[in-house]
Structures are given as C-alpha cells and as structure tokens.
Amino acid sequence: MSPIANWVREILCCPTCKGELTGSLDGDETELVCATCQVAYPVTDGILVLLAADARPLK
Ligand SMILES: [Zn+2]
Numbered sequence: 001m002s003p004i005a006n007w008v009r010e011i012l013c014c015p016t017c018k019g020e021l022t023g024s025l026d027g028d029e030t031e032l033v034c035a036t037c038q039v040a041y042p043v044t045d046g047i048l049v050l051l052a053a054d055a056r057p058l059k
Contacts, residue, residue, distance in 0.1 A: 012032065012048065012050070014034040014036065014037060014041075014050075015050050015051065015052055016034070016037050016039075016052050016055075017034065017036045017037055019034055019035070019036045019037070020034075021033065021034055021041065022034075022035060023040065030042060030043040030044075031043065031056070032048060033058065034055075037055070038057065038058045038059060039052075039055035039056060039057055039058060040055065040056045040058055041054070041055050041056075042054060042056065
C-alpha cells in the first residue's frame with residue numbers, strides 16, 4: 001500500500017527543475033527521485049519533503 005496516493009504523485013514536481021518525480025514506494029521505499037537532478041526527496045512520517053536542502057544525492 002503506497003503511502004502517497006496516485007493523484008498526489010501526479011501533481012508533484014521537482015522543486016529545482018520542475019520535472020517529474022519518480023520512484024518506487026513499494027515496501028520500505030520512502031523516497032521520490034528526480035532523474036534530472038539525480039536527487040531523492042525523503043518521505044518523513046508520511047510527509048513528502050520537497051526541499052532542495054533535504055534532497056539526498058543519488059551518487
Ligand atoms: Zn529536478
């Protein structure tokens with residue numbers, strides 16, 4: 001069961017590049033990824049944190 005509904009995910013975009021956010025939310029996955037910026041935005045206590053300062057670099 002995804003903690004984020006599909007309609008919410010559809011309106012989400014990267015705060016940096018305004019691109020689409022992707023990423024599996026299956027199991028323990030709690031991040032949404034921007035492939036353009038190569039960063040992951042965390043989901044903390046069910047709340048997506050769309051702050052560039054809190055983004056985790058993927059590499
Ligand atoms: Zn981005």
